[in-house]
Amino acid sequence: MQGLKLAANYLRIGILNEFQYRANLYIQILQTFIALGTGLIGLNLVFNQVTELGGWTKPELLAVMGVFTITGGFIRSAIQPNMERLMEEIREGTLDYALTKPADAQLLVSVREFRLWQLVDVITGLVVLAVALTQLNWLVSIWSVLGYLSALVMGAIMVYSFWLIITSTAFWFVRVNEIANLFEGLYAAGRWPVDIYPNWLRYGLTFLVPVAFAVTIPASALTGRLSLQTWLGALALTLVLFTIARMIWLTGVKNYSGASA
Amino acid sequence: MSSVISISKLAKHYQVPEREAGLIAAAKGLFKRTYKTVKAVDGISFNIQPGEVVGFLGPNGAGKTTTLKMLSGLLHPTSGELSVLGYEPAKRDHDYLRQITLVMGNRNQLSWDLPALDSFDLQRAIYSIPLDEFKHTRDEFIALLDLKDLVQKPVRNLSLGERMKMEIVGALLHKPKILFLDEPTLGLDVTMQKRIRSFVAEYNKRYGATVLLTSHYMADVEALCKRVIVIHHGRLLFDGDLSALVEKFSAFKTVGFTIDTPASDLSQYGDVVSVDGSRVTMRVPKEKTSAVTSRLLNELSVVDLTVESAPIEEVIESVFSVKRETLE
Numbered sequence: 001m002q003g004l005k006l007a008a009n010y011l012r013i014g015i016l017n018e019f020q021y022r023a024n025l026y027i028q029i030l031q032t033f034i035a036l037g038t039g040l041i042g043l044n045l046v047f048n049q050v051t052e053l054g055g056w057t058k059p060e061l062l063a064v065m066g067v068f069t070i071t072g073g074f075i076r077s078a079i080q081p082n083m084e085r086l087m088e089e090i091r092e093g094t095l096d097y098a099l100t101k102p103a104d105a106q107l108l109v110s111v112r113e114f115r116l117w118q119l120v121d122v123i124t125g126l127v128v129l130a131v132a133l134t135q136l137n138w139l140v141s142i143w144s145v146l147g148y149l150s151a152l153v154m155g156a157i158m159v160y161s162f163w164l165i166i167t168s169t170a171f172w173f174v175r176v177n178e179i180a181n182l183f184e185g186l187y188a189a190g191r192w193p194v195d196i197y198p199n200w201l202r203y204g205l206t207f208l209v210p211v212a213f214a215v216t217i218p219a220s221a222l223t224g225r226l227s228l229q230t231w232l233g234a235l236a237l238t239l240v241l242f243t244i245a246r247m248i249w250l251t252g253v254k255n256y257s258g259a260s261a
Numbered sequence: 262m263s264s265v266i267s268i269s270k271l272a273k274h275y276q277v278p279e280r281e282a283g284l285i286a287a288a289k290g291l292f293k294r295t296y297k298t299v300k301a302v303d304g305i306s307f308n309i310q311p312g313e314v315v316g317f318l319g320p321n322g323a324g325k326t327t328t329l330k331m332l333s334g335l336l337h338p339t340s341g342e343l344s345v346l347g348y349e350p351a352k353r354d355h356d357y358l359r360q361i362t363l364v365m366g367n368r369n370q371l372s373w374d375l376p377a378l379d380s381f382d383l384q385r386a387i388y389s390i391p392l393d394e395f396k397h398t399r400d401e402f403i404a405l406l407d408l409k410d411l412v413q414k415p416v417r418n419l420s421l422g423e424r425m426k427m428e429i430v431g432a433l434l435h436k437p438k439i440l441f442l443d444e445p446t447l448g449l450d451v452t453m454q455k456r457i458r459s460f461v462a463e464y465n466k467r468y469g470a471t472v473l474l475t476s477h478y479m480a481d482v483e484a485l486c487k488r489v490i491v492i493h494h495g496r497l498l499f500d501g502d503l504s505a506l507v508e509k510f511s512a513f514k515t516v517g518f519t520i521d522t523p524a525s526d527l528s529q530y531g532d533v534v535s536v537d538g539s540r541v542t543m544r545v546p547k548e549k550t551s552a553v554t555s556r557l558l559n560e561l562s563v564v565d566l567t568v569e570s571a572p573i574e575e576v577i578e579s580v581f582s583v584k585r586e587t588l589e
Contacts, residue, residue, distance in 0.1 A: 101358060
């Protein structure tokens with residue numbers, strides 16, 4: 001598998017690169033704790049008033065927050081930096097080097113960057129999740145765990161596909177940074193399970209930005225709420241989104257002509 | 262021998278949005294855009310044989326980079342035929358891409374914050390180069406370019422010239438058969454230009470690679486390329502030996518001579534460029550050179566006489582000043 005080898009090599013380079021910027025680690029730790037702190041305060045404020053929210057108990061919501069933090073960390077460490085670099089290269093016409101390499105260009109542009117320190121979020125998220133599961137007395141079946149892990153992977157693929165679609169529009173619109181900022185705003189809504197939002201917003205979040213699939217569904221799996229039907233739906237959507245992303249990317253590359261040409 | 266690169270009636274036209282300057286024009290552009298067709302490359306044909314080093318010349322905007330981009334598969338031609346090593350570049354077949362390289366003097370591909378060695382490893386992964394072969398090639402290039410002490414330094418700490426050397430090493434690690442070099446010596450000092458030049462020459466010699474090179478420095482072209490292809494306004498202007506180019510496009514020759522006794526009126530022979538003591542330099546129209554020199558020898562007491570072609574820069578300058586209309 002040349003693809004895996006390539007990804008591993010870029011991962012190595014990315015990690016080497018990050019070690020040059022130690023200060024980023026400390027800043028990241030600070031950011032993570034501020035985000036976690038405000039999240040926990042919010043959660044407590046809500047549960048001072050009510051005992052459950054949209055059918056979710058406090059430890060269950062804590063689990064959602066854990067997944068939210070894990071997925072967010074992964075997106076910011078592996079997906080977002082690549083897409084931002086791609087956007088910049090499309091705008092400046094420097095994508096040429098990636099396109100003249102004997103490797104799948106989509107793969108290449110998707111694995112070039114890696115922000116190691118963002119993984120602080122992943123670790124923190126895992127701790128939060130562990131705390132939540134302890135409060136739930138670890139009542140999780142093997143099916144829940146499998147459902148959870150598969151939902152995480154599907155969520156990651158969906159978020160990646162979504163980002164790639166948005167980024168590929170840069171082939172036509174050149175400047176799309178603002179659209180990318182939009183993602184972050186919408187993703188923040190994933191802090192809460194999407195079921196608590198009104199229907200229109202819920203479907204919007206699910207289909208426009210696969211937040212539900214990235215956060216709510218994995219958390220649902222762990223808390224025993226995930227039905228096979230939903231899981232299959234997620235699988236289908238993952239495949240569809242990935243295919244669409246691939247098609248848009250290929251069309252975009254065809255359309256690409258280099259800024260200085 | 263069959264050609265490695267063959268181009269026939271190749272054209273690339275762009276549609277570019279066009280508008281006048283100013284706010285109102287910009288606002289109009291939101292609703293209705295007018296497009297203008299730019300003929301970046303407009304029907305050029307040439308063939309290149311294996312192992313040739315060809316200088317690809319033309320002023321800015323002549324269509325050199327566009328042609329190189331079509332050759333390396335980045336751009337689809339609007340029309341015409343293009344075949345390199347038997348491949349159609351625009352298909353970007355991996356087997357094709359493995360055999361070529363593209364170096365652009367104004368863009369870098371090495372990781373800015375890491376030593377070049379790390380970036381080289383990445384190239385190895387991208388091109389799936391066997392480890393032994395990779396190490397051998399890498400060390401060979403490092404020695405050739407004298408980079409031993411620099412490969413461990415982060416690229417950002419290198420000088421422009423050192424960085425360019427690293428770029429070239431990185432771009433050649435997979436030992437491509439065809440090199441597309443777009444201004445590889447851009448902005449470098451003379452010594453550095455020479456190093457890069459001799460490296461390219463050495464690579465060409467060792468591996469029999471074919472090189473298509475664009476450069477604004479005529480010294481690069483003179484040192485490396487026997488053959489030059491000149492394009493201008495997207496059209497082919499000249500294809501042949503560098504010496505023939507000079508012959509064809511230099512309208513003047515420089516005649517220099519030393520005279521014993523000062524002559525009264527030298528301007529009757531030609532355009533006097535300088536008089537330095539008894540040494541005179543003048544420009545003479547090419548077709549009149551022999552007539553003028555024999556007159557000089559007969560009518561003046563000339564001690565020695567030299568006839569030189571105009572410097573290559575001057576020739577190129579006169580080629581580049583050709584108007585578009587005269588090419589149509």
